[in-house]
Amino acid sequence: MDNSEVARVFDRIADLLQIRDEPIYRVLAYRRAAESLRSLTQPVDQLWQEGNLEEIPAVGKAISEKINELLTTGRLQFYDRLTSEVPETLLDLLKVPDVGPKRIARFWKELGITTLEELEQAGRRGQLQTLSGMGEQTEKRILQNIESIKAQQSDRVSIDTAWNLASTFLKQLEELPGVVDAQIAGSLRRGRETIGDLDFVVASTETLHIIQKIMELPDVQKVISHGDTKVSIELKQGMRAQVWLHSPERFGSALQYATGSQSHNVKLRELALSQGLSLSEYGFKREDGTEILCPDELSVYGALGLPWIAPELREDRGEIQAASRGALPALVEEGDFKGEVHAHTDWSDGSSSILEMSEAAMEMGLTYLVISDHSASLGVANGLSVERLRSQREEIRAVQKKLGKRIRLLQGTEVEILADGRLDYADSILAELDFVVASVHLSMRQSKEKIMARYISAVQNPHVDLIGHPSGRLIGRRDPIDLDMEVLLKEASNSGIALEINAHPDRLDLNENNAKRAIELGCKLVVTTDAHSPDNFQLRRFGIGISRRAWVPAESIINTWPVDRFLKWVKSRT
């Protein structure tokens, strides 16, 4: 069982306990443990073997015993007992908005409902409104919500889809007369790899008027709720969004609040309380009732004696403690990048010429670009034979001549790690190249042993500089390769090879947990776009988000280094 599977068990326990109306703090303890397991960078079974389960935050005696039982037997008696009392199918009902544990318990006990289908049928028959405290409106709403979750295939969208939607809507918000400031908040601002709904904060002195105007915006398909400080809407593709409205002098606390995460906010509010302050989206309240207003986020954190904490770190993974010790990592920013080391051209499966890609890289402010087209075995991507690889070198030289000193063009490759563990080019060919990315695109379903043997031989090849998209996953479409990430990262650390954070929104590979572990083990990283067209260079922001969420110090990302230092590092590898 891996970390997320164990976490899932505890999440389900929390849900079942809540339906059973157990004390809320018991429920929250299981939720916190699940969240903690999800953000754990090491495999939980490693900590288990070392006897260190209770070192996991939010895991105490009771939960560590349950993890022990799960990892030993693959089952959990406590869970089995729970599901023999509360039907597991009730958990599906939690996906329906406006349906929570209290209502589920009543549907089950008073109407005998145990499945989503039964809930829908009962709603159609008008049975839900017969319960006290429930009426026609609520029943109608629940039926509509069931419709809309059935229409949606997934409840989360990729980060670029969310980004595009949010950017367009943000512009509409900014253009409303009376809006002083507007910003994206929520999980999109924190850079999570997939996004459930969108959050915005608007600063204005005439919020009531603005709320009216927001509801009339062209992108708004449905208004879910609206009040004095908040409007909740549905945008295109069924994407839900919330907009919070506050006066400019409260904008900082509102933005901080709406950015979350929820558990970060809880920790921050607890810290505030310990200093005699109550924190909310309105600002701070002292015990005497007077307020501290925060027009920007700096003053929110500042009031608690903390430096500003970057949104990507706000996940309750120790960032508040680190901030108070002055130990936050120096995170990378867009402007830090000097080079792109993974990019394709129309020599393989890219859309554009070497010249077009080079010009686009220059426009992004980059000073070096590695052309790294696919190797011969990747036939579907028009991979380069040794002959074509050498001809390509001539064209790269010609383009370099044309562009002069404004950008340094380098020839690399994304060489295939073949099914038998050999690389697709001989070492003598790799030695002719400036930079070598080695990746797996073929035979991804091999056994873990075979996969690891392939990766380890690539990692130990002194000509290879970078392992591309190590897990091979495609978010929502293809599971990661069955590999032992801990072993791969340790091998990479030993050999000094770099690992990729591939910024493509379908990949984001390494993911944040693996990238964080890579840093803990002393690996070097790169953030690449794996660009197949000039506009793909824009995708780097998503990889930057992952690296920041992984607490990666900018210094560890080798394509932030100037070209001379970068080349010196490459040379030192062989």
Next chain:
DNA sequence: GCCGTTTTCGGCCCGACTGTTTTCAGTCG
């Protein structure tokens, strides 16, 4: 059920909005 430079027991964030309530419960973030 977890946790501790206020505590090993007694705490555990704060508010908006809806619908069904004559004062609030439930859900959500």
